[in-house]
Amino acid sequence: MKKEMTMANNKLVIFDTTLRDGEQSPGASMTGSEKLRIAKVLEKLNVDIIEAGFPIASKGDAEAVKNIAKTIKNSTICGLARAINKDIDVAGESLKPANSARIHTFIATSEIHMQKKLNMSKEEVTDQAVRAIKRIQKYTNNIEFSPEDAGRSDFDFLCAIIEKAIKAGATTINIPDTVGYCIPDEYGDLIKRLINNIPNSDKAIFSTHCQNDLGLASANSLAGVINGARQVECTINGLGERAGNASLEEVVMTVKTRQDLFSCETQVVTDFIVPASKLVSSITGFSVQPNKAIVGANAFAHESGIHQDGVLKHRETYEIMKAEDVGWLKNKIVLGKHSGRNALRTRLSEIGYEIKNSEELNILFDKFKDLADIKHEIYDDDLHALISNTSNDDNSLNYNLISIKSSSDSSSEPHSEVVLEKNGKNFKSESNGGGPVDATFKAIEKIVRSNSKLQLYSVNNITDGTDSLGDVTARIEKEGVIVNGVGSDTDIVIASAKAYLDAINKLSNKTEIVHPQDHE
Ligand code: KIV
Secondary structure (H helix, E strand, C coil): CCCCCCCCCCECEEEECCCCCHHHCCECCCCHHHHHHHHHHHHHHCCCEEEEECHHHCHHHHHHHHHHHHHCCCCEEEEEEECCHHHHHHHHHHCCCCCCEEEEEEEECCHHHHHHHHCCCHHHHHHHHHHHHHHHCCCCCCEEEEEECHHHCCHHHHHHHHHHHHHHCCCEEEEEECCCCCCHHHHHHHHHHHHHHCCCHHHCEEEEEEECCCCCHHHHHHHHHHCCCCEEEEEHHHCCCCCCECEHHHHHHHHHHCCCCCCCECCCCHHHHHHHHHHHHHHHCCCCCCCCCCCCCCCCCCCCHHHHHHHHHCHHHCCCCCHHHHCHHHCCEEECCCCCHHHHHHHHHHCCCCCCCHHHHHHHHHHHHHHHHHHCCEEHHHHHHHHHHCCCCCCCCCCEEEEEEEEEECCEEEEEEEEEEECCEEEEEEEECCCHHHHHHHHHHHHHCCCCEEEEEEEEECCCCCCCCEEEEEEEEECCEEEEEEEEECCHHHHHHHHHHHHHHHHHHCCCCCCCCCCC
16 A cells, blocks of 8 residues: 655654663673763753663663663653563563653564574564564553664565554654665665555654664665654764664754755754763763764864865855854863862763762862862863763772882883772782883783783873873773773873773673573
């Protein structure tokens, strides 16, 4: 049956999946309190839906989703569940405290996934999807269904299963290009044909979910919107499984900047985009490339003389957006060495971090004073780093850095001595190395004996100037498990030691997790 697509709905729903698909990026796993901090900034961004996690993945993720559901009141909180009872029940329980909850269930529909992964027929897959959607109604009527790998699925089968899913109660139909295989014309056309051919398509919102394997995730999502999709699934900085997901900032700013082409709008408060980007990058250790659209350090910088001259005469000669509209100027000097506790507490709250009690305030205030002694001018980014360095995930089995003494001079081999503490006990060690960082890592490894491999080590300055905090990411791998550690300090050897220890602690706390694509 063919029916004309209507596009009366001019609201584009922004479904942020940084805390679910983003977290599936190797090494990007986050603790519960880190997820909550990001959720608070997503709420300030005014995203419509926050996919907070995959609650069956682990007890920690179920708890994180529950805490987010308890705390965030202005965005709908969503949990992912495979189309099986236990996933749905755990998601439903975790979402109970939410003001507004959604459960997102999925099952694969491409020939290759059904045959090789699920070993199920089309009928079995359809029945399982319908059963899952009915079970979700025990918990909520806000139900999203995804035919996984829709981008490579048979069109007639997709129409048939989606029609049944809507009839069973699904209110959002998400069309995942799970392997990032589609190109924009093809994906846009798929959305249009589905909406036009499924008889009850007007009873659901169609959504895009595009992976970035060919670098087309944002372009594909936008093609979907032009062709009738009214929800986009996306992540801050385009974080996500493998090459990532559609980037929230690119999608939102394209729709805003090209209102001549899009017949819909988002309700995102765009001046929180850059703060959100910086927070996600500092928590996950995935730094943003300088030439990344919207949130890269060079996104609004003009190097060539001709461009600079043009921009000074008339900004729009070379700029299509204003830097301040996406939050670039939010990073002002906020505090200094004379600022008091109240000023610190107030500014932390403004950037999305609520201090729980006076003990926490005292710890942060001491660290703030130490930093202000060295750095004088404290920016929002410094405060984010300060919080990231002050973990509230109490764990007596973590190693803490007590002291470090490292030396490098041009005439002798670099040397480092470290003292770590774990469970009330101190451990000392020393080592030489190729440089002070290498010597420090070797000294730490003598104590912790992680036998992990360092996969990535990177240093960035958080703000300008040589007195800036250095932000270090250390990614380590052991037996296929990858974790990122982050650390910052005005001394990059200390920042490196903190990042390495953070990674070691994450590796040893990592429990067995279920991945959404694992089949039972
Ligand atoms: O990429 C994918 O197919 C997914 C689904 C669970 C929506 O992440």
